[in-house]
Every structure is written in structure tokens, then in C-alpha cells.
Amino acid sequence: MTVIGVDDTDSRERGMCTTYLAAQLADRLRKRSRVERMLLVRLNPAVPHKTRGNAALAIHTDLESEKAFDLAHDLIAEIAEIADEHTDPGLVVAAGDAEGIDRRISAFARTAVTGFHDLNATLSLIDSWGLRHAGWKTGRGRIGALAAVGAWTAFDDWTVEHIAYRDPDRWGTPRDVDIDSVFEAADHAYPAAWDTVDHDEADPVCVPHTPGPVLYGIRGDDVDAVREVATGIESEPVHTTELFLANQGTDAHLQHGEIGRLEDGRAYRVTGTVAEPPSTRRGGHVFVPIESGGQRLPCAAFEPTKRFRDRVRALRAGDRVTACGEVAEGTLKLEKFAVRSLVRTEAVTPICPDCGRSMESAGADQGYRCRDCGTTAPAKVEQAIDRDLERGWYEVPPCARRHIAKPLVRGGFDAPTHPER
Secondary structure, three states: OEEEEEEOOOEOOOEOOHHHHHHHHHHHHHOOOOEEEEEEEEOOOOOOOOOOOOEEEEEEEOOOHHHHHHHHHHHHHHHOOOOOOOOOOEEEEEEOOHHHOOHHHHHHHHHHHHOOOOHHHHHHHHHHOOOEEEEOOOOOHHHHHHHHHHHHHHOOOOEEEEEEEOOHHHOOOOOOEOHHHHHHHHHHHOOOEEOOOEOOOOEOOOOOOOOOOEEEEEEEOOHHHHHHHHHHOOEOOOOEEEEEEEOOOOOOOEEEOOOOOOOOOOEEEEEEEEOOOOEEOOOOOEEEEEEEOOEEEEEEEOHHHOOHHHHHHOOOOOOEEEEEEEEEOOEEEEEEEEEEEOOOEEEEOOEOOOOOOEOEEOOOOOOEEOOOOOOEEOOOEEEEOOOOOOOEEEEOOHHHOOOOOOOHHHOOOOOOEEOOO
């Protein structure tokens, strides 16, 4: 068995897609040997020099490692967007079964999803482990490629994605996809296939807008379900397809964190109490601070999260929440949050039982008094509040979901869920 890892072959401006390169490589491998599985590994979404979705790819094949390396090397040199100044492809090949990969490589993969790696340190590790590798330009893509090599034993939760690719002659032109057929197919397969569309935004999120080769990508937990959706979509001719196992939709990037001890560029789950009412700032971004142990953390729901912002606006000071998201410049960018407990009452000025009017303050520490009737009350009274939130998890809509973030519909959460479609 041989494990091939590739990364950083695409371009934000020129298109291409590392999944397409992996699909083409798998096609060449299948003419010579067997391909056991294809992995699509989303790495830390906060990495500043990522191309687009920060995905690395791994192919598990029974072709001898030296021949596999040569095939992959030739293909990267042939079709990677090396002319883009931000594209620095990398290739790493390991001989042996994927289940037998060195535990240190698996640990490297986990850190590549939750944190960062230095290129020079990565190259030293690759050489010390005796792996074949190649890089183009800086060769930074070898970080992701090594992570892809170790991914199979690094993660337990895998989803699937069926990707349909366009004819190369159509790359860079508008995609011809019947949107009604996308929504119909998505509804039929939901929830086994998820994040195919966003109903409230009328957005077929499975159809990208980039100039690359992907026509659409269908994600889910079930192979038959994603293929069923693909079969129901009416579109321009499909050039080829590939099925990937992925860490998408798994929350593999989230770490347990404590407010006051968080680092920029990493994603966390943190629990705290809402310290102040949410505020909406210029651009429609909603901010709310939470606190724990005397430390505060600003949390933000930015405008692209659309209706999710209304969930955040519904929070009140004193609510207990668990917030999830990436920390940047000291602010947690919300991907989802769980309401642990809600403030159900508030202190209000007493009402006079005789005339029904609000009482007035009788002076400092003297309670309240009705000016007309003379009735008094010792303090404010508790009044029930109508809340637009319930206990449980809330999430950004599909149109705003990060590839690696886990949709609530997948289940496995520690409280009731309120999924978005």
C-alpha cells in the first residue's frame, strides 16, 4: 500500500482545484493498480496563505511507492497552477498501509487542522521519516500533503462528498445548472445529504462560483444519498466524477478553550455568560461579549451569516452559552452556539394595584410609591420575559458554513438542536 498526499495546486484567480488533480491522478493510478480510497482533508481554515478552502488530498493505492511518486510528480508539474504567485504545490508519498502510518504523522495531521506548522520544521520531519517528497517554488504545500498522509488515522469522523467536474473547455464560463432540480434533489435526500442548498437564501450552495473545474459537490453521511442527489441534478454534461471521504462537517478544527486563554488563528468551544446585550454595528455585524472567571471574550456574527444574526441578537445579559468559532484579533467569529440557560425574568418598576399606573422611586433605598394613590412597594418586582430562543444549539445557515464546521442535522450534540436548511 502507498499513501500519496498533495496540496496547494489551485489558485484563487486562475481556478483549478486540488480535488480535480487528485481525481485525475486516481484515474491514472486505476489503469495500473487499485485505488482503495480518496481523502479530502480540510486543514485549519485560519491559515493566512491558504489558496481557497485549504483542502489537502490523499490517495491510498496499492501501486509501489516509487511509481506512485513519479505519476503524481508528473501530473502536478503538468496541471497545477504554478504560475500563480500564491500557489506552492507539495507532494509527499509514504510507503506502507494507511493504518500503519507513524503516530507522529497522525499527530502532525491533527495539529494541521487545529493549529499551524512551520515549513522548515515540516521538511525536517519528512526527511527524518524517510518519506519521498517534492515541492514547487517554496513547496509550502508539503505541509498539507504530509497532513493528508497522516489524516486517515488522525480522525475518526468521516463524511462523503460526490464531486462532478466540468469539461475543461467550459472552465471559466458560467455554469449551466438547473437550480430547481438541485432543490428538488436536495429535499429528497435530506438529511442524509446536507448543505446542498440554502432554502431561505434560495442559494444552491453546492454549485461554486469560482472559475475552476468543479460543477457541483454533494456532501453527506451516506454514499448512496449523495449519488442520488447528483443523479437528480439537470446540468451541462459532466466530464467526470469522484467520491471522497472527508473531514468536512465534523468540527475537527474545534478545541476546548477557556476565556482569557485563547490564541488567534485557532478555533474553540468556550462556555460563558452573556455580559452585555448584543449590539449591531456598521455593516450589519452583531457583537456580543461573554465572560467567565473575570475574563471577557467578544463574539461576532458577521453579515454573511444572515439570519443567524437574529439568533445572536435574541441573547440577553445573564444567558449562559457555549460559543464555537475561530478567534481572530481577540474576537471569536461565531459558527454556532448553544444556549445552556436563559434569563426568564427581569426586574421592573412595580404597578400600583389600585390605579394600574407605574410607581415612581420614593428616593434612594426607599422603594417605590404611587404618586396618586400613595401605595408603596419595597423594590422592583420580577416579571416573566418572552424569549425568542430555546435551550439548545443554533448555527449559521448553509450559505455561510465553513467546510469543516459540523451541521446540526448530523447529530451528536449535547443539547437539542435547531438546524438551518
